[in-house]
Amino acid sequence: MSIFRVVFTFSIFCASAAVAQINESTSLAEIEFSQLSQRDLNPLGEIALSIQPEQWKHGETDHFIYHFVHSYVATPVSVEAEFHYRIIAKELEREQPRGDIKSHIYIFEDPAQWQQFQAFGKLEPWTGGIHSQGSLFIQRNPKYKFANNVLGHEIVHLVVHRFYSEGVPCWLNEGLAQYISKAATASYQRARGYIAKPHSDAIPAHDLIPLSALTTMTCPPNDRVATFYDESERLVRFLASSDKPAFLSLLDALGRHQPFEVALTRAYPGRFSNGALLEEKFREYAAKDFGTTLQQVSDL
Numbered sequence: 216m217s218i219f220r221v222v223f224t225f226s227i228f229c230a231s232a233a234v235a236q237i238n239e240s241t242s243l244a245e246i247e248f249s250q251l252s253q254r255d256l257n258p259l260g261e262i263a264l265s266i267q268p269e270q271w272k273h274g275e276t277d278h279f280i281y282h283f284v285h286s287y288v289a290t291p292v293s294v295e296a297e298f299h300y301r302i303i304a305k306e307l308e309r310e311q312p313r314g315d316i317k318s319h320i321y322i323f324e325d326p327a328q329w330q331q332f333q334a335f336g337k338l339e340p341w342t343g344g345i346h347s348q349g350s351l352f353i354q355r356n357p358k359y360k361f362a363n364n365v366l367g368h369e370i371v372h373l374v375v376h377r378f379y380s381e382g383v384p385c386w387l388n389e390g391l392a393q394y395i396s397k398a399a400t401a402s403y404q405r406a407r408g409y410i411a412k413p414h415s416d417a418i419p420a421h422d423l424i425p426l427s428a429l430t431t432m433t434c435p436p437n438d439r440v441a442t443f444y445d446e447s448e449r450l451v452r453f454l455a456s457s458d459k460p461a462f463l464s465l466l467d468a469l470g471r472h473q474p475f476e477v478a479l480t481r482a483y484p485g486r487f488s489n490g491a492l493l494e495e496k497f498r499e500y501a502a503k504d505f506g507t508t509l510q511q512v513s514d515l
């Protein structure tokens with residue numbers, strides 16, 4: 216059994232454990248705004264709630280506070296949010312103390328209101344959601360059931376922000392969001408009777424962004440958005456599967472804003488003694504197609 220497979224199996228085991236703890240049949244309870252346990256200090260939250268203020272209802276779960284229009288739209292969001300929280304907390308081996316800060320999630324339904332709100336925030340090119348200072352703003356159409364990892368991806372960002380509130384580099388944030396949400400979403404769907412497999416495409420060597428550039432970008436490059444997300448996911452997957460404890464210490468160092476190569480050589484002293492060595496091994500890894508392995512793992 217490869218290290219990669221062990222890591223992936225671990226994710227799916229965690230996902231299965233989390234499924235047992237959620238109950239989708241209970242609708243999210245509505246709570247008066249004044250009774251919410253915490254306030255959102257993000258000015259974007261105030262702007263969101265000022266758009267047709269009388270429509271907003273509120274609710275909360277262990278780690279999130281929701282602002283929504285209809286509870287039947289917010290309930291599945293709350294189930295998926297807590298599900299992903301447990302997956303990422305286990306993967307990153309982190310846990311917030313009881314009573315710690317909760318992330319706020321604003322769920323728009325009306326397309327015109329969402330368009331109006333977009334003027335105030337920067338849309339993530341991958342998901343169309345807006346993530347700002349630990350709060351998430353999304354639009355959900357009640358008629359359309361999400362079948363991919365878009366919401367999971369954004370939830371991973373929220374949880375990473377809770378654990379690393381000073382921020383992590385863009386490639387790491389996006390790579391983690393794709394890596395964890397793909398595995399978790401496939402597991403979540405399988406638990407509900409859907410046939411789903413995590414999917415990761417091979418990236419030909421000539422398409423790769425050099426790691427020295429990828430690891431210093433502060434946002435996805437407009438002309439290479441898809442490559443940026445795919446490559447970032449592959450890099451996270453590669454580093455995590457090579458040595459999980461080393462990956463967690465790399466994450467901590469990057470969360471303290473150390474330069475990538477310095478943090479890398481400290482975290483993986485025997486394996487990657489410099490950036491060029493990582494680049495060489497990663498190029499081989501990125502070009503592999505993992506379809507077969509993922510299928511085997513997903514069938515466990």
Ligand SMILES: [Zn+2]
Nearest residue numbers: 339341389392
């Ligand atoms: Zn993202």
